[in-house]
Structures are given as C-alpha cells and as structure tokens.
Amino acid sequence: MRRYVNRWRLERGERVGDRWRPVEPITYFIGPSVPDEYREWFHEGVENWNTAFEAAGWEGAIQAEDLPEGADPNDIRYSVLRWNTSDNPGYGAIGPSKVDPRTGETLDADILFEANMFRGFRDSWRHLVNPIGAADAFEMALGVGAYEASASGRAALELPGFASTMASQAALANLVLAAGGEIDPGDPLPDEILEQYTKWVVMHEVGHTLGMQHNFRSSASTPIERMHDTGFTSENGVFSSVMEYPSINVAPPGEETGHYYTFDAGSYDKWYITYAYTADAEVAVATARQVADLRHMYGNESGGANALDPTINTYDLGGDPLVWGAERSAVAMELMEVIEDHVLADDAPYVNLSNAMGDLMNQYARALAPAVKYIGGQYMNRDHVGDGRLPFENVTRERQEEALELIVDRLFREDALAIDPSILQQMGPSGFSDWDTDRTFDGGRFDYPYHEEMLGLQSSVLGQLLAGARLSRLRDAEAKFGAGSVPTIPEVMSAVTGAIWNELSQAPRSITANRRDLQRVYLDRMTGILVSPPDGMPADARSVARWQLTELAEQIDAARDAGGGDAYTQAHLMEAAARIDKALDAGLEAEGNQE
Secondary structure (H helix, E strand, C coil): CCCCCCECCCCEEEEECCEEEECCCEEEEECCCCCHHHHHHHHHHHHCCHHHHHHCCECCCEEEEECCCCCCCCCCCCCEEEEECCCCCCCCEECCEEECCCCCEEEEEEEEEEHHHHHHHHHHHHCCCCCCCHHHHHHHHHCCCCCCECCCCCECECCCCHHHHHHHHHHHHHHHHHHCCCCCCCCCCCHHHHHHHHHHHHHHHHHHHCCCCCCCCHHHHCCHHHCCCHHHHHHHCCCCCCCCCCCCCCCCCCCCCCCCCCCCCCHHHHHHHHHHHCCCHHHHHHHHCCCCCHHHCCCCCCCCCCCCCCCCCCCCCCCCHHHHHHHHHHHHHHHHHCHHHHHCCCCCCCHHHHHHHHHHHHHHHHHHHHHHHHCCCEEECCCCCCCCCCCEEECCHHHHHHHHHHHHHHHHCCCCCCCCHHHHCCCCCCCCCCCCCCCCCCCCCCCCCHHHHHHHHHHHHHHHHCCHHHHHHHHHHHHHHCCCCCCCHHHHHHHHHHHHCHHHHHCCCCCCHHHHHHHHHHHHHHHHHHHCCCCCCCHHHHHHHHHHHHHHHHHHHHHHHHCCCCHHHHHHHHHHHHHHHHHHHHHHHHHHHHC
C-alpha cells in the first residue's frame, strides 16, 4: 500500500539564493468578520508558516491577504479564515479542507474560529464558557474520548470543553501573574499572552489544512530546563509542533517566564513540511530517516486506559511530563491557598472565586494525568529498521515508582486536596441563569459541591490506575523486559490500599467524610475486580484483589476492636467489613460457577 500526504500544489518559479519562489503561493484570506484587534495576529499566524517552508527550500510559499470586498467566502477560489459568534458553540476552532483523493492535492480550505474561545481566554474565570469538572478535565488530559476527526479526516480543536480548557489555562496564568505582583486582581491577561495564544491557534488550524495531524508528543522535544529559555524556544518552540494540544508555559510565581506558547514553526513542523513539500525526492527520503531526532518527537495516540506512552499527552509540557506534573500541581495547590487575595477585589461577585477554583482544580487534574500513564507505560517509536530505536522502550521501574508515589501524594493521602474552610465559605453561585449557564452547580446545588468534585477526580484516577489494560501491561512487561523491570500488580494495589486506608494504621481515630467517600470508591473498584471483573482484567489481578481485601478486612476488624472514632467512623467500618465479607463470598461463588 502507498499512502500520500495531503498538500497544496507548489511549483518552482524564480530561484532566490538556495531557495525557490513558487509560481503560485499558498494564499489564505482573512475574512471581514475577524475583529480588527486580532486581524494582524491572524495575518502573522498564517505567514509564520514560512519559517517551515524556508527549511523545505521555498521562499514566500505562504501568504495572508484580506478577503477582497464583495468576494464570497464560500467561493472555492478563496481559502478563508472566518470568525464566528455562537451562544453555545460546539467547537473552539476547526480547519477542514477539500482534497483530491486521487493525488492528495489540497484544493480549498475554510477555517472557522469561535469568538468564545478568545473571549473566554482573555477574561479567564469571568467567562461564559461552559465549565467542566476536575474528573472530566483529568480524563480529557488522559485522552479518554479525546477527540473526534473532522469529516476531512483531520481532527480539529473540537474537544468537548476545549474552550473551557484554554480558559482554565488563562486563569492559571492570571493567578500566577497576580501572585507575583505583575498584574492587579481582576486585570485581564496581558496582550503578550493573548497574541501568542492567537497566533498558535491560527497556525494550528492552518497546519491541518497543510496536511498535518495532531502531534501530542511534540512537547516532549523540549527539555524541562529549556522551557523558559527563549533562545531555545525561538528556534525549536516551547513544544516542537503547533499541532500540539499544549498547556500554557508559565513559571511558578516570582520566577521568570519565557514564551507562553509556540507561535512560530517548531522543529517538528519544519521537519514535516520539509518532507511533505520538498521538490526533491532524495531529500524527502533522507528527511524521513531523521525520525529518531528528539526535535522530531511525534505521537497522536493519547487516549484512555490503553494509552501506552506517558510522553504522548494533551495539555502537558516538557520532556519529562512527570517532573512537569509535580511542579504544575504544586503551583495550582499553592494558588488555591491564597486564591481569594487575587480574585475577590472590592465589589467582585463571589462566583469569581468558585469559577477560579474550578479552573485551578482542572489544571491540577491535568497536571497529574501523565503520571497515570507511567504505570505500565512504554515509549512508542515510529522508527523503521536502521533508524536507531526499537518500536517500544520500557518506562523504568524507578520512573513508574516515582509516578505512583506522586499520584498517592497528590490524590490519595489524607490531606490531599484539602481546602481551607474560609475559602469554601466564600465560593458563591452565579447571579444569572442565561447564555447556557445556571445559578446552580451540577446536581442543582447553589453551594459548591466540594466533596463531589474531589471524589469525582479521585474516583476517575483510581479507575484508570486499576484498569484491566494497565494491569495486563504490567504482567506483560515482566515477560517482555524482564522480572523486576516494572512494579507488580501486588505492589501497585498495596500502595493504593495503604494510602487510602491509612487511618487504620493509626486506630483508634475518626475518619473524615471525604476519606470515607474515597474508601467506598476503593471498595467498589476492588470488589468489582473480584466479583465481576471487566473484560481484559488479568486473572492475577482478581487474585491480588482477594488478597488485598482479606488483609483489609483484618485491619478493619482490629480497628473496630480497638474502639474509638466518631459515630460516622464506627458505622463506616461496620459497613465496609460487611461489604468485604459479602464480596469475598460472592467471589468464591463466581469462581465455582466458572469451573
């Protein structure tokens, strides 16, 4: 089978030094609906692709012009960037194109940008974009149901909640700048950030129409220590491809930030355009063999429990996602402790605090998502024989243990996600019910559903951590890479059990409400593995689940015998013991039926 890239027709015309000027450049037209304040950034976003085309041997290969007066944007002769305004948009931006299926030649492109994607970003938590919960944010970052391809086969910035994702990134940047004294509470983001963001979005959508797919691994091309080195990022990008779904590159409060986004062609973009648009077949072949170069990191398989590579993620940054996640989640938690100082200016509505807290929780969740992929993870390579790397490389046991420790520390230890009561008391509802917003939170509550929000995130992470696909990979990796090369299923389950039921080691004592809720979710997951294991769950996981529950039952009995704790705790432990006994009995019956 032979596959062709999708690309515009470029034919050599005048020679300019060691480059060629095309007979007809690729031309995009900026529609009249694009606001004046964004128009120059749209032009630059299109023409910044010339950096990549110059690497491919072209001069002036791509240009942007204003749509001529009276021209119809639907005319196939014009590839138009348009600005839309919707009360409830179904996407942030989208870049479909028309391609000749016989040759791969691109004939036309029409790119749409939603106003809400920019308004919500600029105004951060004062936006009208639909909010999403922390559990949804985690699963989006992990790639659960990550994205749908457009009709042309090219995916677009159309993730459910994508505009909310960008707005929560902006909220994080706003709070970091306020905490560092660079802006006052209530100020909008500086134009510098909005400019870089706009150019990135424009380049991303134009990139789809140039024939490019998403690249969720491009952020791994940038070493952690170079993320704020503008000399490095000017040449290679904060992430090496504008086709990434990135996080905003913001340093902790008080530290100097470099570029916030990649807004010129990155090193991967130059590599891809050189391969796709060079007029020299030998150059194309030689270019393809550079796949192992770290500046050319590529991957678009980000999704769900089957996701294998911890460097292929949406909404992360840096060559070490684990280090980045530890730093970003720490920044988010530190900001939660002082959030009211930077959100509740005089006469501000209290809902600002609720929205800003939700944004920070989303960023916290997204920062920890890559850590889950390290457990049972492998690095995926697209090399051919002779390019330098094997198809899969094991994530070392040490890195997997670090990831598990981070997850336990930030999500399952007793004081994880603890918010000061004085902050919770100031988190108010919206004053209006319009524009697809409501005065209440999920479930119809006027007050912020703190326990439900925290538990939703913890439950989602626990479900992904104990997914059958992940546990199966741990078993397979022992055979594939050698015993001792990865944590075992017993080690993973023991670490989770010990963290979630830590109070039992210190009995007698009371167990708080949020911890009781988490322990019930744990029982749901573990008894499910034992009694009705889902498809793909390895048999060893069921055996280990029985072992863990048996030992847990003994610890619960010991805690009950020791007495102490409030009435909630006594009732909770009695119920937990009964549930475990029932599950163990049911598990034996299920095994007998299988025999």
